[in-house]
Amino acid sequence: MAASGECIRNIWLYGLNCADCAAKIERGVAKIDGVKDVTVDVMEQKMTLTAHDGERLSELARRAAEIVLEIEPDVDISHTDRRGEDAVAGMALRQKVSIAGAIAGAALFVLGVALRLGSEAELALFLASYALVGGEVVWGALRNMARGNVFNENFLMSVATVGAFAIGEYPEGVAVMLFYRVGEVFQDYAVRRSRKSIAALMDIRPDFANLKQDGSIRRVSPEEVGVGDIIVVRPGEKIPLDGVVAQGRSALDTSALTGEPMPRDVEPGSDVLSGSINKNGLLTIEVTREFGESTVSRILELVQNAVGAKAPVENFITKFARYYTPAVVFAALALAVIPPLALTGAEFADWLGRALVFLVVSCPCALVISIPLSFFGGIGGASRSGILIKGSNYLDALCNVETVVFDKTGTLTRGVFSVTEICPSGGMGREELIRLAAHAESGSNHPIALSVLKEYGKPILGETIAGYEEIAGHGVRVRVGGREILAGNGKLLDSLGVPRPAADAQGTIVYLAVNGEFAGYLVISDTVKPDSARAISQLRKVGVGHTAMLTGDSRAVGEKIGRELGIDIVCSELLPHQKVEKLEALEREGAGKGRLVFVGDGINDAPVLARADIGIAMGGVGSDAAIEAADIVLMTDEPSKIADAIRIAKKTRTIVWQNIAFALGVKGVVLILGALGAATMWAAVFSDVGVALIAVLNAMRAMRRPT
Numbered sequence: 001m002a003a004s005g006e007c008i009r010n011i012w013l014y015g016l017n018c019a020d021c022a023a024k025i026e027r028g029v030a031k032i033d034g035v036k037d038v039t040v041d042v043m044e045q046k047m048t049l050t051a052h053d054g055e056r057l058s059e060l061a062r063r064a065a066e067i068v069l070e071i072e073p074d075v076d077i078s079h080t081d082r083r084g085e086d087a088v089a090g091m092a093l094r095q096k097v098s099i100a101g102a103i104a105g106a107a108l109f110v111l112g113v114a115l116r117l118g119s120e121a122e123l124a125l126f127l128a129s130y131a132l133v134g135g136e137v138v139w140g141a142l143r144n145m146a147r148g149n150v151f152n153e154n155f156l157m158s159v160a161t162v163g164a165f166a167i168g169e170y171p172e173g174v175a176v177m178l179f180y181r182v183g184e185v186f187q188d189y190a191v192r193r194s195r196k197s198i199a200a201l202m203d204i205r206p207d208f209a210n211l212k213q214d215g216s217i218r219r220v221s222p223e224e225v226g227v228g229d230i231i232v233v234r235p236g237e238k239i240p241l242d243g244v245v246a247q248g249r250s251a252l253d254t255s256a257l258t259g260e261p262m263p264r265d266v267e268p269g270s271d272v273l274s275g276s277i278n279k280n281g282l283l284t285i286e287v288t289r290e291f292g293e294s295t296v297s298r299i300l301e302l303v304q305n306a307v308g309a310k311a312p313v314e315n316f317i318t319k320f321a322r323y324y325t326p327a328v329v330f331a332a333l334a335l336a337v338i339p340p341l342a343l344t345g346a347e348f349a350d351w352l353g354r355a356l357v358f359l360v361v362s363c364p365c366a367l368v369i370s371i372p373l374s375f376f377g378g379i380g381g382a383s384r385s386g387i388l389i390k391g392s393n394y395l396d397a398l399c400n401v402e403t404v405v406f407d408k409t410g411t412l413t414r415g416v417f418s419v420t421e422i423c424p425s426g427g428m429g430r431e432e433l434i435r436l437a438a439h440a441e442s443g444s445n446h447p448i449a450l451s452v453l454k455e456y457g458k459p460i461l462g463e464t465i466a467g468y469e470e471i472a473g474h475g476v477r478v479r480v481g482g483r484e485i486l487a488g489n490g491k492l493l494d495s496l497g498v499p500r501p502a503a504d505a506q507g508t509i510v511y512l513a514v515n516g517e518f519a520g521y522l523v524i525s526d527t528v529k530p531d532s533a534r535a536i537s538q539l540r541k542v543g544v545g546h547t548a549m550l551t552g553d554s555r556a557v558g559e560k561i562g563r564e565l566g567i568d569i570v571c572s573e574l575l576p577h578q579k580v581e582k583l584e585a586l587e588r589e590g591a592g593k594g595r596l597v598f599v600g601d602g603i604n605d606a607p608v609l610a611r612a613d614i615g616i617a618m619g620g621v622g623s624d625a626a627i628e629a630a631d632i633v634l635m636t637d638e639p640s641k642i643a644d645a646i647r648i649a650k651k652t653r654t655i656v657w658q659n660i661a662f663a664l665g666v667k668g669v670v671l672i673l674g675a676l677g678a679a680t681m682w683a684a685v686f687s688d689v690g691v692a693l694i695a696v697l698n699a700m701r702a703m704r705r706p707t
Contacts, residue, residue: 007054009061011047013040013068014076018153021072023322023368028067034060042372070147098136102181105132109174126170134161134177153688156329160356164681167349176360176681180689206240206274212284222274222291233283238275242294243285245270250281313371313396313656320364328362328671335675350677357674360684361667370659370695377702378652384703386635387645388619394631397614398649402594404544404642405583407608408551408561410601411618412535412639413526417447419455421505421523428519437512437522439480440487443468448508448524475510486513493518506560528561531638536565538643542650545593548586550579550608579608587613599639605629616642652702659695666691 016022022040029038029049037050049064051057065077074094108129112122134157141154157180164173209222210232217232222240225231230246233239239252251263254276263279266272272285274294291297336355340348375392382389389395409415424433438456441449442465453460467479474495475488486492487510493500498513500521507525511518536547548569551558558572571582587596598605598612606629609615617630618637627633634641670687673679 007036007051007057009049009051009057009079011049011061011065011068012078012080013045013047013072014078016040016042016045016072016075018042018072024071025068028071029064032060032063032067035064038064042369071144073143101132101135102178105129105134105174106178108132109171109178112174113171123170126174127165130161130165130174130177133174133181134158137177137180138162156325156359156362160359160681160684163352163356163359167352169353169681172681176685179682179685182689184689206238209240210234210237222294225287225291227287227290229287231285231287233278233285235278235280235282237278239272239278239283239285240294241274241285241287241291242289243272243287245272245283246286247284248281250283251279253277253279313660320367324364325362328358332356332358332362354674354677357679357681357684358671360681361670361674361687364663367660367663367695369692370663370699371656373696374652374656374659374699374702377699378648378655381703382645382648385641385644385648386619386638387641387648388633388635389645390631390633394614395649395652397595398597398632398646399653400594401544401597401614401646403546403548403586403590404539404597404599405548405550405586405608405612406567406639407579407598407600407605408549408553408558409526410637411599412532412549412561412565413528415526415601417451417508417524417526419451419522420507420525420527422455422520423503423505423523424520425501425518426520428514433512433520434522436480436483436485436514436519437487437510439465440476440478440485440512443478444470444476448510451524452510452522484515487511506557525557528564529637529639531640533565535639535642536567538640539646542643542646544643544646546590550574550582576605576607579605580611583608583611597642599642601637616645648702655698655702659698662698663691663695 013025022042025047026038026040029035029047034052034056035049036052038047040047047064047068049057049061051060061079068075068077106129108125112125112129115125117125137154138158141158144150144154157177161173161177164170164176206222208219209225210217211220211225212230212232225241231240231243235250245266245268247268249265249267251265252272254264254273264276266283271288272283274289274291274297332355335358336348336352339351340346372392375395378395379389379392382395406412419434422430422434424430434452434456435458437452438458439460441452442460442462464481465478467477469477471477471488471492474492475486478485478487486496486498489509490500490511493511493513496513496516498516498518500511500513500518503509503511503521503523505521505523507523510522510524512520512522539547546569547567548571549558549562549567550571552574553572555572558570561567562570569586574582583596583598590596595613597614597616598608599616599618600609601618605617609617609629609631614632615630616632616634617627619627619633619635632645666687670679670683674684
């Protein structure tokens with residue numbers, strides 16, 4: 001029995017390829033008392049069951065499995081993500097028998113068409129052919145009817161083809177069923193191919209980790225490795241867990257995570273992400289995250305769970321299909337019965353034939369399969385570009401973005417302070433100024449001090465430093481090589497009576513004085529990401545009307561970066577709660593004009609990310625809280641990926657509406673022609689199976705990244 005805290009269970013439904021059946025399973029399982037939520041993903045052949053009470057989860061899972069078998073008896077149910085060997089062998093045998101029967105039936109059909117036989121012999125031959133080709137379909141229809149599941153594709157095809165036999169159209173009845181079976185094969189192939197393509201996108205899960213313990217290395221499951229453990233990654237292997245390189249140098253292929261083909265060089269001290277592939281050198285890595293919290297686990301969880309949050313058009317099509325098929329069935333019944341009774345000279349057989357065309361056309365598989373596949377393909381294609389989208393509803397919402405609001409530090413800027421200006425004075429040289437500053441700051445671990453030491457880049461001669469004194473809120477006083485050095489803000493020099501000029505610079509200024517004389521200053525500032533200007537430019541190209549930046553930094557720094565990047569609105573010196581207030585004000589100003597997106601990376605951005613229509617977090621440097629609160633995660637930390645995500649969303653929506661227009665258009669034309677007696681059964685089958693196949697193939701284009 002599940003533990004009381006466990007409220008979610010995944011159940012794999014191998015062999016489930018019917019989206020309409022998946023919707024029926026969802027409705028049936030949702031009615032079970034104690035079920036909080038249920039989602040059936042046809043692409044992954046998986047049902048996710050959420051219970052109100054974890055103690056009842058196993059019982060609810062059993063009852064859900066019973067409902068699945070009532071609706072789809074041929075589905076193999078597994079409570080793990082692996083099928084048993086017997087189930088695989090059984091499915092393969094059933095497929096071989098089915099294919100062999102269909103081929104034998106097709107041969108009898110060709111024989112019946114080619115030979116000129118008497119009426120009784122012809123009927124016997126075509127009945128035998130029909131039994132071999134369509135026996136499974138008819139049996140499935142009868143079995144479903146016995147369970148109250150009437151309006152499905154098996155029922156429609158069975159009634160249509162049996163009706164063809166009833167009016168003496170034997171060859172046409174067999175041909176329709178044969179074409180339907182062939183179309184099903186191609187349709188299943190297309191779905192399986194797209195399923196494999198999506199599975200390939202997710203093939204970043206490591207199979208093992210080489211754990212180093214007591215001088216030996218043993219291969220273990222990544223789940224067995226803990227934080228602080230040491231693992232070894234050989235050339236060609238996937239990095240199984242996030243960590244820091246302890247020994248070794250190598251180039252990493254991170255394309256599965258970021259979508260970028262350029263290898264990344266790492267050395268001791270470099271952070272590495274799980275899912276990357278070690279290209280050449282041997283790496284020894286200290287693990288910093290357990291497998292469940294690692295980058296690869298988060299990616300897999302985000303993409304696999306994305307199907308649960310459906311776009312509005314998906315929900316509409318599901319409801320539409322639920323009522324559309326019965327409506328067309330009753331319309332077909334009326335078409336068969338009313339005209340012969342109401343019109344003089346109307347023949348029942350003729351109108352029955354037209355009604356049978358109606359029945360074949362009515363199945364909405366082209367829509368219920370291709371539309372979820374389009375969105376899933378768009379999400380999968382985005383993940384190949386390093387963009388993780390948590391649901392098709394967010395993907396669809398990206399099509400209507402009007403305003404994009406950015407955090408500054410770590411989003412548009414690198415989030416790393418560095419020395420951007422060295423300004424000596426009074427005969428002091430640049431090298432000497434930075435040397436003195438580095439020695440003065442060597443006793444501090446403040447980010448500003450660290451940036452000065454990094455800029456100096458040489459060993460600190462500790463024996464030359466004496467009398468170190470830190471003055472809170474002002475800076476430091478220290479003797480370096482016998483000279484008194486003051487290093488700090490303007491208040492430090494002012495308080496000690498050292499005259500200084502007013503520096504006009506954007507950033508944090510560190511003033512220096514030597515033996516009471518002003519010696520110059522350094523400017524420490526965050527640097528803009530090289531990608532940021534391109535991001536703003538690309539957003540305008542994809543139709544975003546306004547950009548804004550919210551930052552807690554000073555007004556001078558914020559306005560400088562805003563001008564440099566071409567951002568429309570800059571709001572500075574904001575506390576976290578003030579960012580939410582500003583976001584809400586921007587939302588009110590643009591009410592009704594489109595969606596508002598917020599892009600951030602820090603833990604202080606989590607409230608704003610959750611409040612925005614669409615929250616986007618930086619996945620590389622972003623905090624766990626920000627990534628959890630966001631709807632979309634950028635694994636490369638490149639803001640230009642936002643424009644790529646919008647392009648993918650618009651391409652996906654275009655494909656969705658192409659499929660809707662194409663499917664309904666073709667079906668509408670054939671329905672009208674069928675009612676007028678101008679459409680044959682062949683046209684009806686094409687409007688069902690053929691249109692579904694074309695729509696599925698079109699949906700697979702969503703997996704390709706737009707150029």
